[in-house]
Amino acid sequence: MIQTRLEERLQKEADLSWAEFELLMRLRVSAAHPLQMSEIAAQLVGSPSGTTRIADRLVRDGLIVRETPRENRRIVRVQLTDHGREVLSKADEVIKTNVQEVLGDHLTETEVTELRALLRKLLECNGAWQDARCAPL
Numbered sequence: 001m002i003q004t005r006l007e008e009r010l011q012k013e014a015d016l017s018w019a020e021f022e023l024l025m026r027l028r029v030s031a032a033h034p035l036q037m038s039e040i041a042a043q044l045v046g047s048p049s050g051t052t053r054i055a056d057r058l059v060r061d062g063l064i065v066r067e068t069p070r071e072n073r074r075i076v077r078v079q080l081t082d083h084g085r086e087v088l089s090k091a092d093e094v095i096k097t098n099v100q101e102v103l104g105d106h107l108t109e110t111e112v113t114e115l116r117a118l119l120r121k122l123l124e125c126n127g128a129w130q131d132a133r134c135a136p137l
Helices: 002-014 018-029 037-043 048-060 082-104 109-125
Strands: 064-067 077-080
Touching: 002 018, 002 082, 018 037, 018 048, 018 064, 018 077, 018 082, 037 048, 037 077, 048 064, 077 082
Parallel strands: none
Antiparallel strands: 064 077
């Protein structure tokens, strides 16, 4: 229910799907080191072909660029464009506002800290915690 609401708002207000937002966010976090498509696919839930389709749309919309280094044509690196950073900033605000409305307005700071710890524990115990995917910014 919460994720559905966030996804709907993100699509409506920033014209991004959740997967597109997450891909853009990963690129921002790794700005000093452009990610390879294979690294992005490993961090996102889904298939490599699904990640390629997401990247295709983001390239078409001018939010990211793909680069193939001359020294290794098998690698495809991906970076945010200035327009991509602008759209991502808008999307950040959409997410922050909506997370505050659905969670923050109903939980104390202590409860939020406890919730984060419990969710991390569940992910770790089930082998689903990945620093690259789960660590807070």
